[in-house]
Amino acid sequence: MAVYTEVADEELDAFIASYDIGALTSCKGIAEGVENSNYLVQTQAGRYILSLYEKRVARKDLPYFLALMEHLAARDISCPLPVHDREGRTLRELAGRPAALITFLDGVSVRRASIEQSASVGRALGHFHVAGESFPRSRANSLSLSDWAPLFAAIGDRADAIIPGLAGEIRKELAYLDKSWPSGLPQGVIHADLFPDNVFFLGQDVSGVIDFYFACNDMLAYDIAICLNAWCFESDASFNVTKARAFLQAYEGVRPLSVDELAALPTLARGAALRFLLTRSYDWRNTDGEALVKRKDPNEYLRKLRFHRKVKSYRDYGLGEH
């Protein structure tokens, strides 16, 4: 949750007036998004989210993210649509921050998805990947294999202070992934952060996907691996193979996986678990106590990593023989 930047009254009024959306009737800072300050803005024309991008989101990447949302929304992916101001701009500045006004999506994020909801997320990710194929821009993944060793180095000795033995375990995992990381798999635009926080449901169906600020070009199957971590474990760290099966089968209903992608899934899942273990460990030690963000427990991802290490093949994720 986060509202880092406050906007002065007059500045907000002038900002809203620069769009063709009527007068402001309400503006509430909302506890959503870790990287931005977000406001739920209501005007005579409707509801919007006003996002102010804080330092963790690089300004140079914002045109990619905003153009991606426009590209996806035009292809019937339910995601926020950046609103154009009277001069046609989507990327603006407010309170000294890059800012954008995007449309509001109905729906509720769930903490624990049902089987049906897991399937709906799989379908949504499949459609997202297909719709992204024609997206002309490209952005490298800044949190992929080659970035993990430097991130680990930045955590340094503090890893063992978080969880005793963590440093050694990460070191071994990095060595394994370095020699086993797949290549040649189908690439495309991935969401890269499709956690339950970033998916809205109405009933059992995905009603919207938000928060594209980690989106990048990478192996599509890596996005699936992130979702296996984010959606298919219970709060006691047990793997729910029924949810995984529902998720994967629904995804394959939209975009079937190749043999190579299936074979790479356990390694990609280990990589995805390590990526979140590393960023959470880094944030655990570096979060200012005054910050308005809840720290997330690195231990959760260590347990997930250990699970994937024991996985023998994609069949352990609930898929039948392909």
Added chain:
Amino acid sequence: MAVYTEVADEELDAFIASYDIGALTSCKGIAEGVENSNYLVQTQAGRYILSLYEKRVARKDLPYFLALMEHLAARDISCPLPVHDREGRTLRELAGRPAALITFLDGVSVRRASIEQSASVGRALGHFHVAGESFPRSRANSLSLSDWAPLFAAIGDRADAIIPGLAGEIRKELAYLDKSWPSGLPQGVIHADLFPDNVFFLGQDVSGVIDFYFACNDMLAYDIAICLNAWCFESDASFNVTKARAFLQAYEGVRPLSVDELAALPTLARGAALRFLLTRSYDWRNTDGEALVKRKDPNEYLRKLRFHRKVKSYRDYGLGEH
């Protein structure tokens, strides 16, 4: 800002279903209210605020607050109206906390009110005091004169660590207020926390008043004294006598002040400044660094207190001879 308590998905669904307001379409934790966790809830029937009351709000006081909102709303005061569930209850329980669903009010709170807005707040407070006359319940002010010395004692030596010399200055002020605090002035329901955060505007007019969780029975003029502190100083701590005049004249347009109330105003304003100086000083030293609340600077109220100490009569607040 605050969202302290998270609500499980199923619990929220069941809670919403216990009201006759249709299905949930959106729920966002909002950065509003320091004492509660607040969610902006949208259902097929409309928009609501779901408040979960944290430990600073005494459970035994909630029926007073909720009944007050109903009483005021029935008298055309624009304030949130507690929604009755299918069994007729307004006070409920959710996620282990007392909880209430109240109607959503349009409007935007301002950081720096205009002259017209200051007048509109004065009128709104006047109407609030008049509408409260017929409210049958009573609740003592738990942050009045007799509570300040114990609060000061709880801050203890740490006062001087916040601002050097603060302890001595508070001690002297308490001694003055103890012998000078007025009695016999008109009593009634006061809001007791009518800060800019708690007032919404549409344009220049007050569109709503929220956050009744300090409301109590006390001298009506003390509520005015709180507003002089909360609305009539600029950010450099200078007193804006034009705003004070606009506020007081508009208030008197609804409920004229007696000679005794006018005479007591400077003392009441000192008391109000001391009350917020004390609670801010207490919070300054006691706020957990992990808490999702921005600490408010005690120094602001020390400067306001010093201003009121130099005030010779109510005329210094911009009112002409009565």
